[in-house]
Amino acid sequence: MANKKNLLIALLTAGISAMAQEKKDGLITLQLGANDTMHTVTAQVNDLATKAPLKGVEITFYVQRTFGVMKVGNGTTDTTGVITAEFPLSIPAGDTLGNLIALAKVEDNAVINDTIFRATIKTKLSFPAHTPVKAGLISSTPPLWLQLVFWLVVAMVWGSFAYALYLVYRIKASASKKIFINQ
Amino acid sequence: MACGNNCTCNGDGSRRNFLKNSIAALTTGLAGGALIDAFASCNPPTTKNDELVHVMTHDGKMVSVARSQVADFKPHISDEDVRRGIPGKKFVMVIDLSKCDGCGKCTKACNKMHYLPSNKEWIEVLEMQDSPKEAPYYFPKPCFHCDNPPCTKVCPVDATFKREDGIVGIDTDRCIGCRFCMAACPYSVRLFNWTEPVKPDFIEQTPAAEHVFQSKKGCVEKCDFCPHMAREGKLPACVTNCPMNAIWFGDANEDAVTCFDGTTTKLSQLLEDGAAYRFMEELGTEPRVYYLPPVNRTYSTKDMKIEKKEAEK
Amino acid sequence: MEKLSQDIKDRVELELLSTVGRRYRQETFWVIFLALVCIGGTVAWIIQLRKGLGVTAMRDYVSWGLYISLLFFFVGVSLIGALISSILRFSGAKWRYPLIRIAEAVTLSAILFAGFMPVLDMGRPERLYFLITHGRIQSPILWDVLAIGTYFFGSVIFFYLPLIPDVAIMRDKLTDIPVWRKKVYRRLAMGWEGNPTQRRLLKKAMWLMSVVILPVAVSVHTVSAWLIAMTLRSGWNTSIMGPYFVFGALMAGCAIMILIIAILRHGYHLEHYLTPTHFSRLAACLLALTAFYLYLNVNKYGVPAYKMAKDERYLLQDLFTGRQSLLFWFTQVAGLLLPIVLLSFKRIRESIKGVVSVAVMVLLGALINRYLIVVPNMLHPFVPIQHAQPGFASYNPTLIEWMITASSLAGFVLLIILLFKPFPVITMWEVIEGVEKSGEQAVGVEHLSNIQIIQGHGK
Incomplete structure (x- = not known):
């Protein structure tokens, strides 16, 4: 019940804000990698329509956990629309195969609509299904x-x-x- | 499409966004309908109705499933599954005593979820005062789901058992009511059904050990860490109803715990920063519940009335 | 020693056999009374089965009550069989001969009810068979069930072995009894004719059983003690529990033995066989056991009382000066200290009345002590008892509980009486053999040559 209500309110506000500010839709490309100590996640933010890089978009990075998403970093895109964040390799995988889901989230941004993108990292730090x-x-x-x-x-x-x-x-x-x- | 989008962005929405029957699921790229999955980029763009979501299977693997199919994704849970526990998980709870103001909403929510009468408390909020000069504090006490559980040690029929995911479960189809586990539990967590309990009006599909309603005449019951919720990626009732965000729940394998407002934090960091301890560590039961000491409390301890033991008066 | 004449032997056998199948007015009264108590208890049990354990005063804090206390009492009493037929055997005490069957009967009855108490205490007794189908051998309950079962079976064998020659005597001498009883005696006698091979085999079997029964008996008591000692509760979490139970058991068993032989001596007119010698010997045993038990009590309560660790403190205060202090000091003073003082006097040890009164005190103390071992500890858990509903933070047994408790005790006595209906109270052949080997004084019997058989034994 409460869920539905929230949903409705969210829908309405989204519609209103979209109309009032004419925010753009963003396209985020996530590039994942790792060095010796850290996972790196690079986000490239483009305008979905024009494909032009977007500057000054604040992005928060998360990793997916069982009961929620855990923040691992944030930052603002540079002129080429790129932002890189690092988080330690010691953050364990999210499932027994070693898959770690990283998320890039845009919230309450003036330039583009709220959006969320997800990518899967294959980590070496998996845990056994059965102990x-x-x-x-x-x-x-x-x-x-x-x-x-x-x-x-x-x-x-x-x-x-x-x-x-x-x-x-x-x-x-x-x-x-x-x-x-x-x- | 927009609903999913807005939902995830809405405060605690990320928590709500989980699909009913998945352990972990999250909608992929949303805003303009575009969807790019950079690393594992083989997922083809999908239509609104056939969007891919990631679902944890009951053997602990993440798979991509079309959303339209997820609603029916209800894995059959066998007796063996229940005794084994949820694969790949090690559930853990952290209770922040500095935040708990003793409102008792966790108890109420728990009682509501498990259809318990008001005289039963699976999570009990005690008023503790270790010595007269020390300040009192509230102490919510669920089952500690010990890693060296004295209760499962003594059970003669394997009715209470340690699961791989850390939960200490009770199979009320097995319990003979000898109450040895109650005598063995040093924390007085276990409750007994002395009389016929009032049954709620529904039939449960899962094996008895994961029933929402666990009360059965002549059997023992206690806090079960809400495994039926965890299977759906949802937090236990006490956590989602703690307005003070005092209770954290999560998976030690993932090194993360989540509280009421959806904040997910690194477990090891939380324990380190908060100088966490476990209740009566000297007993060697190795609880899976950690406490953060009651520092800088937000309420006045003068209002607390401590119920004294008969012998202490 | 010289052989007893055939005439004396015949008279002894005739006298001892005269109790078999005979009706005594007092006995009939007691059998009816005890049976009524048992029926009352059965009704109470049926009510308990229907309504659940809610009809008892046990609640989540005091989750074990009278039934488990009584389990420990019965388990304790049952050790007397091993004391008489094993410990006394290996210490060469000849005076045990007349006591053997009585001790084994007490043991049999006690261990049977000890096995019954946990069933009364179970929330779901209909699932009892889960112990076999789903048993976990890591649980002390399983050890206890197995130990009690083993001890029961061993006691049946031990009751039976010395019975074989006696049943043979009954087979040969009791002629005017119904045919079915003759048949039963004939079967039980195993073709006993007293030839040297049979004697050798019987002696061997009895020796073997008395060796085996001792560790089994000790294990029954130790494992029962472990039911509470294997927990982390204050007061229970102590390694003294095993020996504490074993010696408490020997003491209670010795006291109940004195009581029962006094009743049998009086009721069945066994003055020649159960003599002041037996009472004074048992009194000496009781003195040693009460003294040792007091020593164990000083250890059990004194050591933690010196340290007064936080969680022990509340329990000990409750026992020493609190709600349980009356019962506690009764068990210590009237149940131990006073008996020790009284039994130190030879005059009291040699008077049957004196010994019996002391035994009653010891027994009462032992019974209450079982309650004190179980209940007060449960009222003092580590986590403070708060917001307890009325009746949860105390324990006042209900009528149903008292009825079931009373009927268990009644059933225990009743079974002993019934065990002596088809068999003689005294082991005839062993007493005769003992007297022939070592004399009347060693066996403790008196004036066997003076036995007058009045036809029909109408005293």
Whole structure:
């Protein structure tokens, strides 16, 4: 419900602002790379219609996380419409394949409409899909040593019981008068 | 087209923009309908109705799916999936005690989400005062989802279990109600259904351990870190309803946590800058919930009334 | 020692067999009374099953209450079997012979109810079989269930082994009993005719069982102690719990043994067999055990009380001067200190009345102590109890709980009585053999040659 309302308001304001200021639509080309210590992300901002580079566009860079986008840098484009930002390689990937999604976002800019562009970086820092909980006291599967000790103790005790019962059986077997057994 | 655009630009919109059934999804280039994907640029320009979105599959891979198909993208979650947890995730919570003003909205939101009566609190806001001269502070206490959980250790039937994504879950189809886990939990987090709970009027499709409504007579329940929300890329109810932005939730693998207003920050940085600690570290339970100490509080501690223990009076 | 004459043997056997299948007015009264209590408890249990554990006073803070306290009590009492038939055996005490069957009967009954208590306490008893289908061997509950089951099975064997020659005597001597009972005795006697091979085999089996039963018994108590010692709660989180339980158990078992042999001596007229010797010997055991238990208590409470660590402090204050202080000091003074003082006097040790009264005190103290081990700790968690609803921050057992508790205790006594209906109370052959080998004094029996058999035993 709240979502819808926001959406409507957003729609209206977008329409009004577009009409009033006649902002341009932007086209951002993202170039991604990395040096030894940093990821680099370069954005080239052009006018979508004329393809001319746009100067003075403030861009914020983000990386995609599970529950939101995390800011990693920002800046304003130069005369060639280019802006470069760096963020550390230590920022981990966003999925188990090592894909890191970088975003370039334009917000409340005088030159162009709000826009957002996305590119995927293949990082080496991926994390495993599964890190099984190690067999141990807290896990579902018992550790080997416990299984061994447990079943050894159980076997020893119940084995002794079985032997005691076997002795009882032998008591019966060593009776001379067998008449009692079959009745 | 414009809706997606404006949505993402609207304050906490980036959070809302996630599609219902994806873990992580974001619309691609929007403004003029142009779409360029610089590095992985093979995505062809699409029409309004067939725009590509990125969706995390249930085995932790990012895939591109046409938006029109995403609505139906409802992966079947098996019993095994639930016991394993969400692939590639390590959920973590950070609670900023300097921001928490004890309003209790997290508790209310949690109770609403999980259909709990007012006498049950999965996240309890305690008034703490460590010693008489020290200033009191509010202390929201969810389940700590310990990495060395004393509760899963003692469960005789594997009804409560540690998942790969860090969550300590409870399978109410398995629980025998021995309450050993309650005795074992040093934080008094676990609650028991002493009587028949009032059931909400809907049927859940997921296995019991990820039910929204977890109460079952004769079984134990507790805070579950809202895995059903996380599967959709959404934050737990307590986080999205904390007006003070005091609760952060996220993925330790990604090294990021997000709070109510959508701000996402680096987990390691937050813990370092805030001098984070874990509650009763000396117990060795290794909680997945971190606390930032109650410095520079925004409320007056004089108004706080601390309920004293019987023995302390 | 000289052999007993066949005449004396016959008279001993006749007298001891006279209790089998016989009706005593007092006994009938007690059986009916206890059975009624049990029925009341069963009704209470049915109510509890239907409405859920909400009918008890247990709540989220005190999540274990009377039932678990009683589990620890029964587990404790059940150790007496191992004490009499194993520890005394290896210490060469001949006076144990007349006590063996009584001890094993108490053990059997106690361990059966010990196994039953957790089921009463479960939120979903219908899922009990999950312990087998989904059991996690890392959980002390599984160890406890297995240890209790093993000890029960071992006790059945141990109850049965010394019974074989006695059942053979019954098979041969009891002629005017229904055919089905004859058949049962015949089956149970395993063709016993007392030949040397059989004697050797029986002795071997009994020796083996008394070796095995001791570690099993100790494990039952230790593992039960671990149910609480394996948690991180203040007061429970201590390594003394295992020995504390084992010796508390020996003490409670010894006390209940004194009580039960006093009742049997009086009720079944076993004055020749359960004599002041047994009472004074058991009293000496009880003295040693209470003294040692007091020592363990000083350790358990004294050591943390000296340090007064933050979380222990509230618990200890509650016990020493707070809400639980009355019960706590009762167990320490009336349940331990006073018995030690009283039993130090030879005059009291040698008077049956004196020993029995002390045993009652010790037993009461032991029972309350189980409650004090379980409940107060749960009222003092690390995280302060705040905004607790009424009834959550305290524990006052409800009528349903009291009824179930009372009926478990009643059932425990009832089962002991019923175990002595088809079998003689005293192990006849071992007593006779013991007297022949070591004399009446060593076995503790008195004036066997003076036994007068009055037809029908109508005293």
